[in-house]
Amino acid sequence: xxxxxxxxxxxxxxxxxxxxxxxxxxxxxxxxxxxxxxxxxxxxxxxxxxxxxxxxxxxxxxxxxxxxxxxxxxxxxxxxxxxxxxxxxxxxxxxxxxxxxxxxxxxxxxxxxxxxxxxxxxxxxxxxxxxxxxx
Numbered sequence: 001x002x003x004x005x006x007x008x009x010x011x012x013x014x015x016x017x018x019x020x021x022x023x024x025x026x027x028x029x030x031x032x033x034x035x036x037x038x039x040x041x042x043x044x045x046x047x048x049x050x051x052x053x054x055x056x057x058x059x060x061x062x063x064x065x066x067x068x069x070x071x072x073x074x075x076x077x078x079x080x081x082x083x084x085x086x087x088x089x090x091x092x093x094x095x096x097x098x099x100x101x102x103x104x105x106x107x108x109x110x111x112x113x114x115x116x117x118x119x120x121x122x123x124x125x126x127x128x129x130x131x132x133x134x135x
Contacts, residue, residue, distance in 0.1 A: 014093070014094070015093070015105065015106070015109065016083075016085050016088040016089075016102070016106075018085045019106050019109060019110065022110060023059075023109075023110065023113060024059055026110070026113045026114055026117045027055050027058070027059055027113065027117070029117040029118075029121065030055065030113070030116060030117040030120055031051070031052050031055055033117065033120040033121040033123075033124050034048060034051060034052075034120055035048055035052075036124050037120060037123055037124030037127055088102045089101075089102040089103040089106060090102065090103070093105050095108075
């Protein structure tokens, strides 16, 4: 009788680190596009500064929580189960509603912030085109 194959470990239950880097990049795109779009008048600086501060805090709080968790873990535990993004996207991952395919989870997580960041960028481009045509 042939030996049974070794049981594969369960896939990680969280997002791949690349997803978090994409989110940080999209938040940075949003901030830069907001400043480029709305910082043309003198009295918008305080409002944009507050929006920038709010988004900075929204990114830094989860990052600092992750750093705290990482320092409390064993050195090998933090690097365990990190696969390539392609492998992660093809396998299933745990979300609040249950297990879904990694690529579907990534799309559902990135779509709202990507829509807002790209939307504000296109809004700024439209402002520049209209300002150029109107004179």
